[in-house]
Amino acid sequence: MPLIDLPLESLATYPGRNPRPADFDTFWEAGLAEVAALDPQVELTPSSFTTPLAECYHLWFTGTAGARVHAKYLRPRGRTTASPAILQFHGFGHHSGEWNEKLALVAEGQCVAALDCRGQGGLSQDLGTLRTSPGNGHLVRGLLDPDSRNLLYRHHYLDTVLLARIVSGFSEVDPDRVSVMGNSQGGGLALACAALVPSIRRAALKFPFLCDWQRVWEMDLAKDAYAELRDFFRRHDPEHQNAMLWWHRLGYIDVAHLAPRIEATVLMAVGLMDTICPPSTQFAAYNRIRSAKRVAIFPDYGHEVLPGFMDEAHRFLTRA
Numbered sequence: 001m002p003l004i005d006l007p008l009e010s011l012a013t014y015p016g017r018n019p020r021p022a023d024f025d026t027f028w029e030a031g032l033a034e035v036a037a038l039d040p041q042v043e044l045t046p047s048s049f050t051t052p053l054a055e056c057y058h059l060w061f062t063g064t065a066g067a068r069v070h071a072k073y074l075r076p077r078g079r080t081t082a083s084p085a086i087l088q089f090h091g092f093g094h095h096s097g098e099w100n101e102k103l104a105l106v107a108e109g110q111c112v113a114a115l116d117c118r119g120q121g122g123l124s125q126d127l128g129t130l131r132t133s134p135g136n137g138h139l140v141r142g143l144l145d146p147d148s149r150n151l152l153y154r155h156h157y158l159d160t161v162l163l164a165r166i167v168s169g170f171s172e173v174d175p176d177r178v179s180v181m182g183n184s185q186g187g188g189l190a191l192a193c194a195a196l197v198p199s200i201r202r203a204a205l206k207f208p209f210l211c212d213w214q215r216v217w218e219m220d221l222a223k224d225a226y227a228e229l230r231d232f233f234r235r236h237d238p239e240h241q242n243a244m245l246w247w248h249r250l251g252y253i254d255v256a257h258l259a260p261r262i263e264a265t266v267l268m269a270v271g272l273m274d275t276i277c278p279p280s281t282q283f284a285a286y287n288r289i290r291s292a293k294r295v296a297i298f299p300d301y302g303h304e305v306l307p308g309f310m311d312e313a314h315r316f317l318t319r320a
Contacts (some may be wrong), residue, residue, distance in 0.1 A: 001105075002196070003272075004272075004273055004274075004275055005219070005272070005278050005279045005280045006279070006280050007194075007264075007288040008272070008297070008299075011279055011280060011283045012283070012287070013286065013287065014280050014283045014284060014287060014306060015284065015288075016211075016212045016215065016256045016281075016282070016284030016285075016287075016288075017212055017214045017215040018212050018213050018214040018250065018253075018254045018256070018257075018284075019214070019220065019244070019247055019248050019251050020251050020254070020257045021148075021248055021249075021251045021252055024251065024252065024257055025151075027245045027252055028196065028258070029149065029157050030149075031064075031149070031154060031157075031161075031196075032056075032158075032161065032196060034064060034158070034175065035063075035158050035161050035162050035165070037064065038063070038064070038162065039062065040061040040062050040063070040162055040166060041060075041061060042059070042060070042061050042074065042261075043058075043059070043060040043061070043164055044057040044058070044059055044060075045057060045058045045060070045281070046235070047072070047099065047101075047280040049099040050121065051077075051099075051100075052077065053076070053077060053103055053105060053106055053107060054074040054075060054076060054077055054102075054112045055062065055074065055075050055077050056073070056099055057072075057073045057074070057075075058070060058071075058072065058073070058123075059071040059072070059073040059113060059166070060168055061162060061163070063155065063158065063159045063162055064154075064159075065119075065127060065155060065156050066127060066157050067079055067118055067124065067126065067155070068097075068121060068124070068126050069115070069116070069118065069124045069127045069159050069163075069169055070116045070124045070164070071096060071113045071114055071116060071163055072097075072098070072099060072102070072112075072113070072114045072116075072216045073111070073113045073114075073167070073170050073270050074090075074102050074103075074106050074111065074112045074113075075111040075112075075114070075170075076106055076109055076110070076111070079109065079172065079234070081246050082111060082130065082171075082172060082173060082174040083109055083173060083174060083177075084109065084110050084111070084170055084173075084174055084177035084178070084179070084201075084318075085110060085111040085112070085113065085168070085170075085173045085174075085177070085178045085179070086105055086110050086111070086112050086113075086158070086178075086179050086180070086181060087113050087114075087115065087163055087164060087167065087178065087179070087180045087190075088102070088112060088113070088115070088180075088181055088182060088186070088254065088277065089114075089115055089117075089160065089180070089181070089182035089185070089186035089187075089189035089190050089193070090114070090115070090116075090117065090120075090121075090122075090182065090185065090186050091182075091183055091184040091185050091186055091209075092120070092139075092185040092209060092225050093120050093121055093123035093138075093139075094120065094122075094183060094185075095116050095120065095123075096114035096116045096120030096122050097114055098113060102114065102255060103318070104314065105308055105314075105318065106254055108318040109165065109235045109318075110168070110316075110317075110318060111173050113167045114165055115158070115159060115160065115163055115173050115189075115264050117185070117189075118151070118152070118155060118159070119136070119138060120158065124159075125167065126152075127223040131261070137228040137231070138152065138228070138230070139153075139225075139226070139228040140142055140228045140229065140250075140287070141153075142154075142230045143246060143249055143250070143291040144236065148249050148252045150320075151249070151250075151252060151253050153210065153253040156189060156192075157189070157192040157193070157196060157253070157258075158165050160180075160189050160190075160192060160193035160197075161193065161196045161197055163179060163193075164180075164193055164197040164199075164200065167196070168199065172197075175199060176199065176201065177201055178197075178199065178200055178201060178238035179200065179201050179202035179204070179264070180193045180194055180200055180203045180204075180205075180264070181203070181204045181205060181313065181317060182204075182205055182206075182208075183205065183206040183207065184206070184207055184209045184225070184276075184277060184303065185206070185209040185210065185225070186205070187205035187206055187207060187208030187209060187212030187268075188208040188209040188211065189201050189210075190205045190208070190253045191203065191205065191255045191258065191259060191262065191266075191285060192255050192258055192260045194263075194264040194266070194317050195255075195258035195259060195261040196258065196261070198261070198263045199262045200262075200263070201264055201265070202267070202316060202317055203262070203264045203265070203266045203267070204206065204262055204265075204266075204267045204268075204280045204313035204316055204317050205267075205268050205269070206269045206270075206306060206309060207270060207271060207274055207276075207277045207282060207303055208255060208268070208269070208277065208282055208285060209225060209256070209277050210253065210254045210255045211254060211255045211277070211281040211282055211284050211285045212252045212254060212256050212280065212281035212284040212285075212302070213226075213229065213247065213251075213254060214222055214247045214250075215278065215280055215281050215284065216229065216278060216281055217229055219280075221275055221276075221278055224275075224276045225276050225277065226276075232246070233246075254285040255285050256288055257288075259285045259286070259288040259289045260288045260289070260290055262289050263289070263291050263293050264291060264296070265291060265292040265293070266286075266289055266291060266293040267293075267294055267296070267312070267313060268282070268286055268293070268294070268296070268318045269285070269295070269296040269297075269298065269306050269309045269313075270282050270286075270295060270296070270298065271298045271300075271301035271302045271303065271304065271306060272297065272298065272299045272300075272301070273299075273300060273301055273302040274301075274302045274303045274308075275279050275302060275303070276302070276303040277303060293298075296309055296312065
């Protein structure tokens with residue numbers, strides 16, 4: 001079998017390369033405390049998209065740094081008992097998707113909330129309060145700031161926490177049956193949410209992004225989704241004199257370091273030809289998950305449709 005990464009037997013034990021900050025747990029406990037103290041000012045407004053199957057709403061809430069964050073929210077029409085819920089997270093630069101794409105889950109009796117990441121393709125606000133410079137883009141926003149609380153992905157991860165808390169608190173939702181799903185960036189956000197919200201029941205994801213940043217660089221794959229890493233070094237540290245400082249700061253938002261906190265049952269898919277989110281980076285997170293888990297491996301596939309996996313994920317997320 002051709003390889004772009006480590007052999008499969010090595011992937012199964014690969015521990016990750018990116019350094020983990022010594023105060024990592026304290027950093028995230030402080031973030032959770034910040035979210036707990038927020039008044040999210042939740043607002044539900046009916047969508048112009050209507051269907052006999054579901055009630056469809058724009059869900060707005062106030063997150064960290066005062067941003068108004070948006071999600072699409074659908075609940076089964078006419079249901080009289082508390083429903084399970086699924087939180088959906090989208091790929092890098094995209095948005096929460098079309099309303100109609102959620103209806104198969106609603107037909108299974110699920111409430112669905114699909115988040116728009118700040119400053120990407122959806123409606124959520126990016127207030128521009130994070131220190132950056134022209135061309136820094138999205139992935140490394142806040143990296144120049146000595147206060148790592150200003151990393152943009154910290155805000156993304158805490159947005160997933162707040163969304164989970166809001167949806168779990170709706171009267172029509174069973175808080176013990178809330179699950180998460182996503183692909184690529186969405187897969188990384190699903191893992192982060194499951195790690196930071198221990199009540200999350202199940203997590204289904206494909207080729208998670210945001211794992212083991214230093215490994216991506218060392219594989220010379222800082223392109224495509226990770227291109228901002230290369231651009232950051234070229235603009236701000238062309239001789240790599242402070243490389244370990246940057247890797248250390250990125251360690252706060254490395255999903256692999258969050259993975260041991262997960263209590264949910266996890267279903268994950270990896271394509272071994274993935275040059276966008278290299279398999280070893282994904283296994284750096286998967287290998288640290290301590291809860292029940294399964295990985296579906298597609299040897300001949302990259303960062304693309306993995307045949308049959310989304311059907312399996314649907315069954316996994318919707319079974320009793």
